Amino acid sequence: MPTQVTIDSLSGFCPGVVTAIRKAENHLAAHHQLYCLGDIVHNTREVERLEKQGLKTISYDDYKALTDATVLLRAHGEPPNTYQTARLNNITLIDASCPVVLKLQQRIRAKYLEGNCQIIIYGKKGHAEVVGLVGQTEGNAIVVEQPEDMERIDFTRDIALFSQTTKSIDGFRKLVDEIKKRFTGKNFEYFDTICRQVANRIPNIESFARQQDAVIFVGDTKSSNGRVLYEHCRNANPETYFIADAQDLTEDIIQRLKGKKVGISGATSTPRWLMEAVAKKIK
Numbered sequence: 001m002p003t004q005v006t007i008d009s010l011s012g013f014c015p016g017v018v019t020a021i022r023k024a025e026n027h028l029a030a031h032h033q034l035y036c037l038g039d040i041v042h043n044t045r046e047v048e049r050l051e052k053q054g055l056k057t058i059s060y061d062d063y064k065a066l067t068d069a070t071v072l073l074r075a076h077g078e079p080p081n082t083y084q085t086a087r088l089n090n091i092t093l094i095d096a097s098c099p100v101v102l103k104l105q106q107r108i109r110a111k112y113l114e115g116n117c118q119i120i121i122y123g124k125k126g127h128a129e130v131v132g133l134v135g136q137t138e139g140n141a142i143v144v145e146q147p148e149d150m151e152r153i154d155f156t157r158d159i160a161l162f163s164q165t166t167k168s169i170d171g172f173r174k175l176v177d178e179i180k181k182r183f184t185g186k187n188f189e190y191f192d193t194i195c196r197q198v199a200n201r202i203p204n205i206e207s208f209a210r211q212q213d214a215v216i217f218v219g220d221t222k223s224s225n226g227r228v229l230y231e232h233c234r235n236a237n238p239e240t241y242f243i244a245d246a247q248d249l250t251e252d253i254i255q256r257l258k259g260k261k262v263g264i265s266g267a268t269s270t271p272r273w274l275m276e277a278v279a280k281k282i283k
């Protein structure tokens, strides 16, 4: 029986990443040079592709030293001081912050300005999106990543809990339950602000993986979303291989795929062209 190869139609870039890359490509087509504050997407191959067109990834230190330039802000969103630096240094911004993240920033800011309650963010400390969210509270929000971070919460005071858009719904619910158990204040509000583009990927990839004999998961170890999706994929189908690109497909893997139904899937940061190149090599 010939090997059948199917690319998971529900995998690959989320709308926020699609928009950021489109904005970068449009600018590069006309100007051949553009700075991007941090990796535009957590995928080395895609970053390299855009760098060939003139994209230059810069750090926050580079950004602070930059003047009279054009800088793209990626989908993760930024804290207010990034915009302030742009004004001071005559930097033109191409703002590709995802509208879902911007809306979350506004909600956190509004709640913070109401005063009197602690803002808690369920998220990964130091992650670019979380830095942008904490920035809305002048650095006062408490980020809860591990159970021990809860010790920083004052349970006698009111609490407003939000989530980083890419966290797991299960983890968020567990945190809500834990806070409820310990809370003695008047008002505990919680807002499930998890992006459904990401949350829905888990049941999708599990169901896709179960329909295949084997799955090739294309991703980058830099992508936390990629690692989570890969784990779910492997749990649903133990014959799952994690690769970064077609070059990682060894002869041994290809031999094992022979005559099977092979599915190809990836993270929200995995470009379609990379999955297509993998499909082509297997075929």
Ligand code: SF4
Pocket: 014, 015, 016, 017, 075, 076, 098, 099, 100, 101, 165, 166, 195, 196, 197, 198, 268
């Ligand atoms: S995962 Fe959701 S919130 Fe994050 S960039 Fe993509 S669409 Fe926007």
